[in-house]
Each structure stands twice: as C-alpha cells, then as structure tokens.
Amino acid sequence: MSQCPFSNLLDPDTYKDGMPYKDLKEIRDAGPMVKIEDPITGIPYWAVTRIKEMDFVSKNPGLFSSAARSAFPMEMDEFTVEMQQNTIINMDPPLHQKVRRIVRNAFTPKRVDSYEAEFRKHAREIVDAVASQGECEFVEEVAAELPLIAILELLGVPLKDRKKFFQWTNTMIFADDPDMSISEEEGQLAAIEVIGYAMQLAAQHHEEPMDNITSALLDAELNGEPVSEDIFGWMFILILVGGNESTRTVMSQGMRLLMEHPEQLQYLVDNPDKISNAVEEMLRYNTAFISMRRTATEDVDVGGQLIKSGDKVILHYHTANHDEQVFGDDAMAFDVTRAERMPDLYNQLRSFGIGQHFCIGTHLARLELNVMFEEIIPRLRNPQFRGEPKYVRSFFVNAMKELNITFDPELAGATAA
Incomplete structure (x- = not known):
C-alpha cells in the first residue's frame, strides 16, 4: 500500500493539532502492517498498528533490531546514529540486558514505593501554589513539576538547577516544533550541556559518593570494565527525558481528557478510590511516546505482509492502544471505568512498550500520576478551558505546549482532607 490515502505518521504536521484519532483508525482498519510512503525523507516504512504484531516485532530483536540503525523514528545522519549507539534504547541483546541490569x-517497585511520602509532599505543594488563584497554565505550573523534581532527585541534581533542566529537556525534545524556535543544532547543544553536567556529577561522586541512579551507573561494571563516559552520559540523558517528559505529557493529556468528559471527572471526585x-x-x-523504530534484519512475514531485510518498521504505540481486537468496539472512547470491566488493562496497554525494551521506569511513572491526580482531582474543582490547548508538533512525543485552565479558587485552609 502507498501513502495515499493515509496520513504520513512521520510528518510532525500530522500531530500539530493533537492526536489524529480518525486518521489512525483508517490506517489500523487497513491492516496490522501498513506500508506508508514518507515524502519528507524518501524512506518508506511499515506502520505496526495492532498489538499482536507489535508484540511479535518487539519480542524478536534478532529479526527487528534497535541497533541496526536507531530505535528513534526520525532519520539521522551517520554521525548521530553512531553517537547514539551508546544509548540503551539503541542496543540489542546481549549488550542491552547487561546495561539494563545496571539501572534496574x-x-x-519496592524502592520506588519508598518515595511515595516524599512525592505526596511535593504534590501537595505543587497544587497549593495554584489552588487559590483559580487559574493556571497546567503544563508548566502543575504537570511538569513532580516528574522533574522526582527524576532530578533520583539523579542527584540539586533542585536549584531544576529550571535549567526543564529548558534543556524542552530544547532536546521539541526541535521539530517551529513555535518553540528551536533548531536541531540547538537540540544537540542542549544534549551536550546535559552530558557536561552529568560529568560534573560524576566527578563529585568520586569525591563524595552518592546513593542514587547516577551512582548505580558510575559504580557498575560492563564486561569487567567500568561503564564508559559515553554510555554514562547518554544513559543520563535517556533517564532524564524518559522520566520527565513522558509523565508530564500523560498528566497534561489526562487533565485535558477529564475536562472534555466532566461526567467522568465528577465520577472520580465522588469515587477517589x-x-x-x-x-x-x-x-x-x-501515550507519551508515539512511536519507535526497528529495522528488519532478514525477510520475515508479519501480519500477512512480507517485511524485507533492511525495511524500516515503526511501532505506533498510540494506534495499538486503540486496537479494537484487544480493547473492544469502544476502544476509541475515553472511559475511566474501563479498568473496572477490564481488570488486566494495565497489562494490555502498550504505553510503556513490551519485550526487552519495556520501560524501566513504569512503576515510577504510575506512582507519580496517581499521587498527582489524587491531589488535583479533589482540589481543582470545576476546571474549564481558557483558550484552546496547544500541542507540540512532533511524531515522537505526544506532548502539550500549553493548557490554560480556570477552576473554582480554593479558600485559604480548605485543602483536601
């Protein structure tokens, strides 16, 4: 099949007004593996639209490699591809498992659960800062706060440098969006800044040992040798972006969805459990991350299509998460009670991937989201949109730029019980 009549899933303009639900359904209805042209790069790709085929591709790294080119969906020059081979997301077995074991x-869950009390304290302070105002820009003032605080604490970064990391992360992630006035070169420079900061932390750790993710990386061995500076630097970036941007995105999109379905929001006000x-x-x-890439290493039949060696394969997580064969005829409907009638929902969704690259921070993300919404829902009452939500122009991260809202101002001392 050719690109017509389907949207190009690797065109950032496809997502500039939010997720194109109807377009994605058309592609999903065409089959689990759909060949799409990409006139921007000239490199066609197979879009994986359903969970069965996504699981097969994800669980067979020998047939579908992350390292052969890159796991990132965008096209990169050879220098960038080579530079990013030190990132765990771009590794195949057996190296992948060895590096993953270092940070696991x-x-x-036990270690993450130990952060809960501290997270709840931060969550209350974040909502305290806006609750009495009756309005806020939700993305930066609320959604961005806890994920950034949490991941910086786990990496050993002082909170005084929080805004610096917020800016660096945005610069790295949002280079496709002209409204952000960020070039690809600026994104690369931001990455260099983060790596430089990570190296300073490494030097501090050798003087005064820390006990956190950074120390786990620095103190580990890989094939009998200390972890290289390259692997440490890129792992630091990946953990920073993965642990910060993804949770911020789900929180922002989740708030938007609750506001678009006020009866469901009221259900949660009445039933906080x-x-x-x-x-x-x-x-x-x-989903926070829209798509990832694999490269076929040999000819293989998947979903009734012959995927040839060297073919680009795009795992489109959002499309798979609306798979009617798994989630039912109402898969395209947002329903906060879905898990009540589908108790294994958390195992069925593919928001964190599946297989060897299953997100290592899954439990952390779920804890942060639960803690924040348990504070937000009872306190930011009767939320309303103040202007249209603004989305990031990206086929990689399903992020929001701006979500201006109003709500009933909380009276002094009237925090939730």
Missing part, C-alpha cells in the same frame, strides 16, 4: 535496581483505574485509561488513550 534503582527502579524496583477509582483514580488509579483512571490513570490506566489516561496511559492507554494518549
């Missing part, structure tokens, strides 16, 4: 212990179920639906309905 920092993200165990159901917020964790609602978080799963937010994760399903608007």
Whole structure:
C-alpha cells in the first residue's frame, strides 16, 4: 500500500493539532502492517498498528533490531546514529540486558514505593501554589513539576538547577516544533550541556559518593570494565527525558481528557478510590511516546505482509492502544471505568512498550500520576478551558505546549482532607 490515502505518521504536521484519532483508525482498519510512503525523507516504512504484531516485532530483536540503525523514528545522519549507539534504547541483546541490569535496581517497585511520602509532599505543594488563584497554565505550573523534581532527585541534581533542566529537556525534545524556535543544532547543544553536567556529577561522586541512579551507573561494571563516559552520559540523558517528559505529557493529556468528559471527572471526585483505574485509561488513550523504530534484519512475514531485510518498521504505540481486537468496539472512547470491566488493562496497554525494551521506569511513572491526580482531582474543582490547548508538533512525543485552565479558587485552609 502507498501513502495515499493515509496520513504520513512521520510528518510532525500530522500531530500539530493533537492526536489524529480518525486518521489512525483508517490506517489500523487497513491492516496490522501498513506500508506508508514518507515524502519528507524518501524512506518508506511499515506502520505496526495492532498489538499482536507489535508484540511479535518487539519480542524478536534478532529479526527487528534497535541497533541496526536507531530505535528513534526520525532519520539521522551517520554521525548521530553512531553517537547514539551508546544509548540503551539503541542496543540489542546481549549488550542491552547487561546495561539494563545496571539501572534496574534503582527502579524496583519496592524502592520506588519508598518515595511515595516524599512525592505526596511535593504534590501537595505543587497544587497549593495554584489552588487559590483559580487559574493556571497546567503544563508548566502543575504537570511538569513532580516528574522533574522526582527524576532530578533520583539523579542527584540539586533542585536549584531544576529550571535549567526543564529548558534543556524542552530544547532536546521539541526541535521539530517551529513555535518553540528551536533548531536541531540547538537540540544537540542542549544534549551536550546535559552530558557536561552529568560529568560534573560524576566527578563529585568520586569525591563524595552518592546513593542514587547516577551512582548505580558510575559504580557498575560492563564486561569487567567500568561503564564508559559515553554510555554514562547518554544513559543520563535517556533517564532524564524518559522520566520527565513522558509523565508530564500523560498528566497534561489526562487533565485535558477529564475536562472534555466532566461526567467522568465528577465520577472520580465522588469515587477517589477509582483514580488509579483512571490513570490506566489516561496511559492507554494518549501515550507519551508515539512511536519507535526497528529495522528488519532478514525477510520475515508479519501480519500477512512480507517485511524485507533492511525495511524500516515503526511501532505506533498510540494506534495499538486503540486496537479494537484487544480493547473492544469502544476502544476509541475515553472511559475511566474501563479498568473496572477490564481488570488486566494495565497489562494490555502498550504505553510503556513490551519485550526487552519495556520501560524501566513504569512503576515510577504510575506512582507519580496517581499521587498527582489524587491531589488535583479533589482540589481543582470545576476546571474549564481558557483558550484552546496547544500541542507540540512532533511524531515522537505526544506532548502539550500549553493548557490554560480556570477552576473554582480554593479558600485559604480548605485543602483536601
């Protein structure tokens, strides 16, 4: 099949007004593996639209490689591809498992759960800062705060440098969006700044040892040798962006969805014990990372299509998360009660990927989302849009630039019980 009549899923303009739900359904209805032309780069690709085929591609790294080119969906020059080979996301077995093992212990459910009390304290302070105002720009003032605070604490970065990292992260992620006035070169320079900062932390750790993710990376061995500076630097960036941007995005999109469905928001006000179920639906309905890439290493049949060696394969997580064969005929509807009738929803969604590259920070993201919405929902009452939401022009990150809202101002001392 050719690109016509389908949208190019790797054109950032496809997403400039938000997720193109109807376009994605048309592609999904055409089959689980759809060949799409990309006139921007001239490189066609296979879009994986359903969960069964996504799982097959994701669980067979010998057939579909992350390292052969890159796991990132965008096209990059050879220098950038080579430079990013030190990023865990661009590794195949057995190296991938060895590097993953280094940071895995920092993200165990037991360790993450130990942060809950501190996260709740931060969440209350974040909502305290806006609750009495009756309005806020939700993305930066609310959604961005806890994920950034949390990941910087885990990396050993002082909170005084928080805004600096907020700006660096935006610069790296949003280079496709002209409204952000950011070039690809600026994105690369921001990455160099972050790596430079990481190297300063490494030097500090050798003088005064830390106990966090940074120290776990620095103290580990890979094939009997200390972790290289290149791998440490790129792992630092990946953890920073993955742990910050993804949760901020789901929180912003989740708030938008609740405001668009006020009866569902009221249901959660009345039934706060159901917020964790609602978080799963937010994760399903608007994934943070839209797509990743694999490269076929040999000819293989998937979903009735012959994928040839060297073909570009795009795992489109958002499309798969609306797979009617898994989530039912109402898969395109947002429903915070879905998990009540589908108890294994958290296992079925593919927002965190599947297989060897399953997101290592899954438990952390879920904890942050639950803690924040348990504070937001009872306190920011009767939220209304103040202007249209603004979305980031990107086929990689499903982020929001701006979500201006109003709500009933909270009276002094009237915080939630």
